Amino acid sequence: MTTIIIGGGIIGLSTAYYLSLLEPELAANHQIHIVDSASDLLLSASGYAGGFLAKDWFNPSVSSLGALSFRLHKELAEANDGSKKWSYMPSIAYSLAIDARGVSSSQSGSDDWLVEGNTRAGAAPTGDGAERKEMVNADGTPAWFTKQKGGTLELIDGEGGCAQLEPKQLCQWLMEECQNKGAKIHTNCFATHISKGEDGKVMGLKMKKDNETYDKHCKNILVAAGAWTPRVFSKLFPDSKLRIAIDPLAGYSIVVHSPRYSKPILDPTRHGEHASAGLSHAIYCAPTEKWAFAPETFSRVPADGKPEIWAGGLNDSAMQLPETADETPALIDKEKSEELRSAMIAMTGLSHEGDDLAVDDLKIKREGLCFRPVSRSGSPIISKVPESTLGRGIEMADSGGVYIASGHGPWGISLSLGTGSVMAEMLTGRKPSVNISRLMLK
Numbered sequence: 363m364t365t366i367i368i369g370g371g372i373i374g375l376s377t378a379y380y381l382s383l384l385e386p387e388l389a390a391n392h393q394i395h396i397v398d399s400a401s402d403l404l405l406s407a408s409g410y411a412g413g414f415l416a417k418d419w420f421n422p423s424v425s426s427l428g429a430l431s432f433r434l435h436k437e438l439a440e441a442n443d444g445s446k447k448w449s450y451m452p453s454i455a456y457s458l459a460i461d462a463r464g465v466s467s468s469q470s471g472s473d474d475w476l477v478e479g480n481t482r483a484g485a486a487p488t489g490d491g492a493e494r495k496e497m498v499n500a501d502g503t504p505a506w507f508t509k510q511k512g513g514t515l516e517l518i519d520g521e522g523g524c525a526q527l528e529p530k531q532l533c534q535w536l537m538e539e540c541q542n543k544g545a546k547i548h549t550n551c552f553a554t555h556i557s558k559g560e561d562g563k564v565m566g567l568k569m570k571k572d573n574e575t576y577d578k579h580c581k582n583i584l585v586a587a588g589a590w591t592p593r594v595f596s597k598l599f600p601d602s603k604l605r606i607a608i609d610p611l612a613g614y615s616i617v618v619h620s621p622r623y624s625k626p627i628l629d630p631t632r633h634g635e636h637a638s639a640g641l642s643h644a645i646y647c648a649p650t651e652k653w654a655f656a657p658e659t660f661s662r663v664p665a666d667g668k669p670e671i672w673a674g675g676l677n678d679s680a681m682q683l684p685e686t687a688d689e690t691p692a693l694i695d696k697e698k699s700e701e702l703r704s705a706m707i708a709m710t711g712l713s714h715e716g717d718d719l720a721v722d723d724l725k726i727k728r729e730g731l732c733f734r735p736v737s738r739s740g741s742p743i744i745s746k747v748p749e750s751t752l753g754r755g756i757e758m759a760d761s762g763g764v765y766i767a768s769g770h771g772p773w774g775i776s777l778s779l780g781t782g783s784v785m786a787e788m789l790t791g792r793k794p795s796v797n798i799s800r801l802m803l804k
């Protein structure tokens with residue numbers, strides 16, 4: 363019952379992981395294959411994304427999948443030390459509101475948290491250690507976010523409703539788990555055609571790796587190639603009239619270290635043996651005079667233990683998707699990178715009371731560009747492709763199937779484990795454990 367998963371981002375890896383849990387002998391017998399066209403995994407969205415996870419920020423068609431996925435993220439992290447290995451932490455989410463006159467929209471005068479903010483460390487709430495007090499303001503907001511004139515951080519969700527992780531590290535963990543169980547990963551590898559048996563039925567894929575071509579037999583094919591999914595599908599099924607309505611949306615990101623976030627922030631609600639539990643913060647900002655786009659900033663503590671701040675939100679919808687993810691860095695527009703860097707300094711650089719401009723005392727860890735797979739419906743496609751739509755004369759052998767899991771847009775990290783779990787159920791003939799009927803192709 364070999365399954366070939368085309369695309370080794372977080373969706374392909376999550377599916378392989380749950381498939382290997384549901385049917386361990388498949389993995390052990392090397393019957394799960396992840397095929398990726400790039401020279402390495404995680405050179406695309408799943409390697410550069412922010413790792414914000416939400417429980418119920420989704421439209422109704424995705425809500426049960428969103429809740430399942432949020433629960434699976436928590437359970438996976440708790441069972442496997444995810445807080446250390448991939449920075450899984452509960453989060454508090456704020457939105458920054460700035461009054462056009464430079465006056466806080468919900469507070470005024472000296473009560474404005476951002477006017478007094480960064481220097482109120484000593485008055486921090488009841489944290490269990492001195493470490494927390496240095497890194498948070500009196501009202502619990504993070505000290506790494508620089509005071510903005512007239513700005514107010516408005517709480518939009520708290521612990522239990524959102525969390526965060528380092529997506530690349532979660533993917534690496536999933537990848538290692540899959541490999542340890544026997545799944546095979548093939549990089550620099552393209553599926554070029556379907557291959558048919560003597561009876562004319564589809565029995566696998568023709569693969570090309572390092573200029574060599576070979577046939578790989580399989581029962582099921584899952585296309586989980588992110589923004590490349592429509593391209594992969596139409597290459598394999600050129601006669602299909604089905605159009606996979608997913609578009610690429612390029613997004614820049616930056617990760618920095620800040621002197622105001624040099625130690626993890628501890629969760630003040632945890633005590634005793636849980637006193638060292640971390641807490642992350644997410645701050646969503648609308649465009650202002652200082653930045654013309656809507657940045658998102660997230661704090662996290664990756665496996666090296668060094669707290670860092672991720673920022674993104676600067677996108678380019680006109681950028682063409684390259685042939686492979688390896689070619690993405692060459693597309694980086696220096697002006698756009700600079701624009702994101704400047705916004706990062708304005709949001710998190712050093713500022714003394716009364717200063718209008720923050721100073722750059724940040725250390726850049728990395729900058730990046732990647733492509734989100736954005737579906738035109740606004741919801742991902744998680745579906746078996748009806749055989750009748752694959753094209754004239756295409757019939758699968760052994761009741762196998764072609765599946766798609768893609769189009770997660772800005773929510774692929776959050777929805778990853780839920781998607782992988784229900785896709786593994788579908789691939790093994792089980793009923794999906796949550797209702798995804800509105801995400802299926804008709």
Ligand SMILES: Cc1cc2nc3c(=O)[nH]c(=O)nc-3n(C[C@H](O)[C@H](O)[C@H](O)COP(=O)(O)OP(=O)(O)OC[C@H]3O[C@@H](n4cnc5c(N)ncnc54)[C@H](O)[C@@H]3O)c2cc1C
Nearest residue numbers: 369371372373399408411412414588590613773774775776
């Ligand atoms: C800047 C930014 C920030 C984000 N922040 C968040 C966030 O905070 N929370 C959240 O939930 N989501 C976030 N997202 C969205 C999330 O990153 C994506 O939805 C998710 O990573 C998509 O995963 P994927 O596996 O579908 O695609 P990808 O990660 O793009 O993986 C696709 C894989 O397919 C491979 N591939 C391409 N062509 C072929 C081919 N022909 N054959 C074989 N393989 C192929 C690629 O090399 C790649 O490895 C963010 C996205 C961006 C861009």
